[in-house]
Amino acid sequence: MPALPAAEPPAPPPHGRLWRSPEPRPxxxxxxxxxxxxxxxxxxxxxxxxxxxxxxxxxxxxxxxxxxxRNTAIIRSNYLWDASAGIYEHALTLWEGLEDALGRDLHFSQRGVLNLAHSTHDVRESVRRVNANRLNGIDAEWLGPDEVAKLVPILDTGAHTRHPVLGATYQPRAGIADHxxxxxxxxxxxxxxxxxxxxxxxxxxxxxxxxxxxxxxxxxxxxxxxxxxxxxxxxxxxxxxxxxxxxxLQSHPLQALVTPLLEPVLDTVVMSNAVHVYVSQAPKGELVLGAGIDGYNGYGQRGSPRTVEDQIAAAVELYPVFAHAEALRTWAGTVDVAxxxxxxxxxxxxxxxxxxxxxxxxxxxxxxxxxxxxxxxxxxxxxxxxxxxxxxxxxxxxxxxxxxxxxxxxx
Structure with a gap:
């Protein structure tokens, strides 16, 4: 890449500002x-x-x-294919040293991520993913229903539910960081x-x-x-x-929401593809919930009532204690999908x-x-x-x- 003439060193940002607001140069x-x-x-x-x-x-x-x-701040690297595992594990390794590199607290919390399995097919695919992760040197475990219940006591893992929890993959090094x-x-x-x-x-x-x-x-x-x-x-x-x-590429709105501040009830991240919702609790106390993308193409950044309703219904089924929570705020981001x-x-x-x-x-x-x-x-x-x-x-x-x-x- 050919270098252009060197620029003058920048002046420091104004007092109290994290960065400058310069005019663009030619x-x-x-x-x-x-x-x-x-x-x-x-x-x-x-x-x-x-x-x-x-x-x-x-x-x-x-x-x-x-x-x-507008994202929900989840970090993990337990992807199936070698190429994906390679770049996401590279990212997770950098995450683990990022607070030192940038010299600031990022609220990086390696609280682990669970991916629930609700059917025989889910179990087979989940165990396959765990084995693939281990071959790529990624920390991954398969947990049975009892182990899941012990890790997340508020999760309803009973066989009576519409989507019984048959187990879960677990990545202990995964977690969240403040975006x-x-x-x-x-x-x-x-x-x-x-x-x-x-x-x-x-x-x-x-x-x-x-x-x-x-x-x-x-x-x-x-x-x-x-x-x-x-x-x-x-x-x-x-x-x-x-x-x-x-x-x-196709671009779609992606829905999420948060509740008001609650007492600590969830100290890991729990995801479910079949029930189509995932939940974590932010350091301040609000529950952060996300779901899938809207079916239409667009760049909207507003909540979609139908998607949000389905998302809340799924969360309440998995976590009956959430039935008393309120939705404080909903929003959407834009995802570009290949x-x-x-x-x-x-x-x-x-x-x-x-x-x-x-x-x-x-x-x-x-x-x-x-x-x-x-x-x-x-x-x-x-x-x-x-x-x-x-x-x-x-x-x-x-x-x-x-x-x-x-x-x-x-x-």
């Missing part, structure tokens, strides 16, 4: 489009590990105000290293010469760059269409343009891992080994990484 070595966790992590690792600090992160709204502010603190931590450290975080700057198109992308057009003027990395989730496909490049329910990471047919999208419901847990991998890809102009299976070419070669089983419910 040119940078690298532009990162999207200030969610993936974009911020990419910029941070470019500066921290590759010495490329002449970077701008361009955000059309406010920093980390998209999916990063806002994670975003602010990456942003503050990236700013300290010289990265410009430019808010209110919507990318509307690209500067190009033939098959090479040389920068972007924005609502605040054209900006040249040696490389452009798109980390805009579902909006990535909107941007690439301006180049005549269609991505194999045909094989796996991400798309790496170079594009346009020289100088890189993409990171298609994460569906699994983007948050990958945050440090994909940021690290994409930064390496951009800095060296070739896919990182962990990104190679997730290139665009797999949709023409047929070498898909089918993780539909892992993505059947939001997680």
């Amino acid at each position: 040119a940078y070595d690298v532009l990162v489009v999207g200030s969610g966790g993936h974009g911020l992590a990419t910029a941070y690792y470019l500066a921290a590990e590759h010495g490329i600090a002449d970077v701008a992160v361009l955000e059309r709204g406010w920093l980390a105000g998209g999916n990063m502010a 806002d603190l994670v975003a602010w931590g990456f942003a503050a450290e990236a700013d300290r290293l010289g990265v410009d975080l430019v808010q209110g700057c919507e990318v509307t198109g690209f500067l190009r010469s033939g098959g090479k992308v040389r920068g972007v057009r924005t609502t605040r003027g054209d900006i040249a760059a040696g490389a452009v990395a798109l980390c805009a989730a579902g909006r990535t496909s909107v941007l690439t269409e301006t180049l005549g490049m269609r991505l194999p 045909p094989d329910a796996s991400p798309v990471i790496g170079p594009t047919p346009f020289e100088g343009l890189y993409i990171n999208c298609g994460w569906g419901t699994g983007g948050y847990k990958a945050t440090p891992g994909v940021g690290h991998v994409l930064a390496d890809t951009v800095a060296n102009g070739r896919p990182h080994p962990l990104a190679e299976p997730f290139g665009l070419e797999r949709f023409t070669t047929g070498a898909l990484v089918d993780e539909h089983g892992a993505a059947a419910v939001a997680h």
Whole structure:
């Protein structure tokens, strides 16, 4: 990647601010489009590990105000296929040292994640996943119904229920982290290293010469760059269409809700594909509940009453004690889903343009891992080994990484 002339060192942020609010300059070595966790992590690792600090992160709204502010903060790496296990385990390993790396508390809690099995088919697939995880060096266990009941006493595991709990997979190292603190931590450290975080700057198109992308057009003027990395989730496909490049993505609203603050009742994360709900309790006390995606395509960020109703009904069936809780707030994020329910990471047919999208419901847990991998890809102009299976070419070669089983419910 050709280097542009060195920029002047940035002034420190104003007193009381975590980062500066600079005006965009005419040119940078690298532009990162999207200030969610993936974009911020990419910029941070470019500066921290590759010495490329002449970077701008361009955000059309406010920093980390998209999916990063709307996810449910779950972290795990127990995916089935080797390629998926590789990048998610890389991410989890980085999560385990991220508070030290960023120098701040992220409310990272390795409380474990349970995936419930409700049928003979669930049990077989779950045991298969545990065995695959162990072969990849990932901590994974199979728990019987009694062990599940001991771990989560408020869960109704009786045989009388419509979806009896026949067991569960368990990953002890999995857990949660506060998404806002994670975003602010990456942003503050990236700013300290010289990265410009430019808010209110919507990318509307690209500067190009033939098959090479040389920068972007924005609502605040054209900006040249040696490389452009798109980390805009579902909006990535909107941007690439301006180049005549269609991505194999569909975007859907994804529902979630929280209750008011409650006394501690749940100290692990519990997921269920069959009943289609997952639950964790945040450090402040609210229950965080999520479900699957809405069936229609769209970018809406409001709650969908039918999906939310089904989600609450499923939660109350599994946890009768929740019948007395109230829904405080509902919302939706936007998930971009590829045909094989796996991400798309790496170079594009346009020289100088890189993409990171298609994460569906699994983007948050990958945050440090994909940021690290994409930064390496951009800095060296070739896919990182962990990104190679997730290139665009797999949709023409047929070498898909089918993780539909892992993505059947939001997680």
